[in-house]
Amino acid sequence: MTGAPATPWALPRVVVAAPASGHGKTTVATGLLAALRRRGLAVSPHKVGPDYIDPGYHALAAGRPGRNLDPWLVGPERIAPLLRHAASAPTPADIAVIEGVMGLHDGAVGRRGFASTAHVARLVGAPVLLVLDTTAQGRSAAALVLGMRAFDPGVRTGGVILNRVGSPRHESLLRDALAEVGVPVLGAISRVAEVAAPSRHLGLVPVAERAPEAIAMVDALAALVESAVDLDGVFDLARSAPPLTTPEWDPAVAVGGPAGAVRPVVAVAAGPAFTFGYAETSELLAAAGAVVVPFDPLRDPALPTGTRAIVIGGGFPELHVEALAANTGLRADLAAFDGPVVAECAGLLYLGRELDGVPMCGRLALTARMTGRLTVGYRDAVAAADSPVHTEGEPVRGHEFHRTVTDPGHGDRPAWRWTGAEHGFVSGPVHASYLHTHWAGRPQVARRLVEAAG
Structure with a gap:
């Protein structure tokens, strides 16, 4: 650590x-x-x-x-x-x-x-x-x-x-x-x-x-x-605070160094629609050997050149839904992308077929809509299926914060299980759910993603 x-x-x-x-x-x-x-x-x-x-x-x-x-x-x-x-x-x-x-x-x-x-x-x-x-x-x-x-x-x-x-x-x-x-x-x-x-x-x-x-x-x-x-x-x-005596957290030590000789491009969603993320995510990916390239789904017409894996975090896609839909080139790229993808909350919605009746990427067989109900709180979750970044049965702590629901609520291969219920989607190399996680708590996720991308 x-x-x-x-x-x-x-x-x-x-x-x-x-x-x-x-x-x-x-x-x-x-x-x-x-x-x-x-x-x-x-x-x-x-x-x-x-x-x-x-x-x-x-x-x-x-x-x-x-x-x-x-x-x-x-x-x-x-x-x-x-x-x-x-x-x-x-x-x-x-x-x-x-x-x-x-x-x-x-x-x-x-x-x-x-x-x-x-x-x-x-x-x-x-x-x-x-x-x-x-x-x-x-x-x-x-x-x-x-x-x-x-x-x-x-x-x-x-x-x-x-x-x-x-x-x-x-x-x-x-x-x-x-x-x-x-x-x-x-x-x-x-x-x-x-x-x-x-x-x-x-x-x-x-x-x-x-x-x-x-x-x-x-x-x-x-x-x-x-x-x-x-x-x-x-x-x-x-x-008046006493000296800090604990060592500094080091992302390179946390991930165990580069995952291999290849430096794959990992595209990370950014811009006004995808503002939810932790700085340590990119630091861990870079320490694991990735070339981290941000992209803006509102404006960039295509995925970054050479993209081998994608991270799409949280944000407010419901407030930018028409502009996201209008970027048809990038949506097509994401629908056809066959590499590993990690999507949380807004990323889950963006990868679905539609949000509030407006077409999204169609990478996942779900529709989503806004509701008047806030779902919020910490979660003790367990990985419900194998994916490029998680092994079935692994525990993880996360956080939910959204006012949307998906139909269906989970896939045939759910991403997580908590309080006896199943949540999210594992579809091929895609791992998507409402759960927000902090990769400093599970740095192996970054290493596994880079390994899967390489």
């Missing part, structure tokens, strides 16, 4: 958390990343959990890839090594900012906080900066912070940022109350100053779909944080 024994690294780092969703974590985390970068610091951006959209804004703010830290998907033993890897590339970071998920102690259901923000904070030894929506709260805000801090003594809440403060008098009342419980206030953002990003059925609109507006929003968040947050205090809090 890792390379040579590590020397300790005193990487300043802080976790931006909240008592619950909707308190303003993304606003503060993105603004902090951008504001610290304006100061000339190299900032490493991270997101707890399987979220794909927030890291896009983080990347825009920090100028380097946004990375996810999810103990469920990759295993708790890889969290600190992955943090160290991300903070080292392309150059060593001066500070890492880690945005939490949901409430501070909310994780996998029924797992006593496993994969929660608090869990990740413990794994990386980082202090917590708690963002608190103070709407309709006065002195009780201090009791809430005190309870959050006391619930898990292994997590150190080192400061609070007050969000949606109603007035100077309101701010003064809150600061006095928090001083009573000994938690520093490192910023106060008024309700009128709030900056909002447009959202839709699965969260924020991805950066790739609204680049000019996203740039303007990140600039506004940087200015907001510069005016309302004690950046020196935040940096001092981050510097």
Whole structure:
């Protein structure tokens, strides 16, 4: 999993958390990343959990890839090594900012906080900066912070940022109350100053779909944080984290080196319709010997020259369905491609016959449609059939996040089985399902794909 024994690294780092969703974590985390970068610091951006959209804004703010830290998907033993890897590339970071998920102690259901923000904070030894929506709260805000801090003594809440403060008098009342419980206030953002990003059925609109507006929003968040947050205090809090002593995660070590002498082209779907992916996927493929070439199904008329394998991740094909359908040349390429293909969620829909009545690639015998029901959650799955990348019976942990259904719900050779049901499709060399996985947790998938492509 890792390379040579590590020397300790005193990487300043802080976790931006909240008592619950909707308190303003993304606003503060993105603004902090951008504001610290304006100061000339190299900032490493991270997101707890399987979220794909927030890291896009983080990347825009920090100028380097946004990375996810999810103990469920990759295993708790890889969290600190992955943090160290991300903070080292392309150059060593001066500070890492880690945005939490949901409430501070909310994780996998029924797992006593496993994969929660608090869990990740413990794994990386980082202090917590708690963002608190103070709407309709006065002195009780201090009791809430005190309870959050006391619930898990292994997590150190080192400061609070007050969000949606109603007035100077309101701010003064809150600061006095928090001083009573000994938690520093490192910023106060008024309700009128709030900056909002447009959202839709699965969260924020991805950066790739609204680049000019996203740039303007990140600039506004940087200015907001510069005016309302004690950046020196935040940096001092981050510097209080103990040195990282775990070795850096190394994709070459994880995959065991190149799979062979041939360097096959592996095409990876990208562009506005396919924005869901982890940076480690391409790193692992490259370490296994692949030449990784991105392609945009909205615009590229054909697969990259020499393509021997394809990865199609998640995204929002339902919002680009007409443009995807209009790219008939690429659809024909994908329908005829006889090499290994790994498709997750949006990739599954794109490979089907049609989506909401609009023709797709026809590589898989299924139709798909939007529904009003959100399917979301972590999954303990088992591979239900042999494929180029999985062996029947192998366990894997993944995540579902979609509002579509397919007909049929699975093929004669399903991809996965969990909770007694079958899911997804294995059709020849194609492995496709709704399940999102993180290949850092199962790096052999990258090696197997490259071997199958070679």
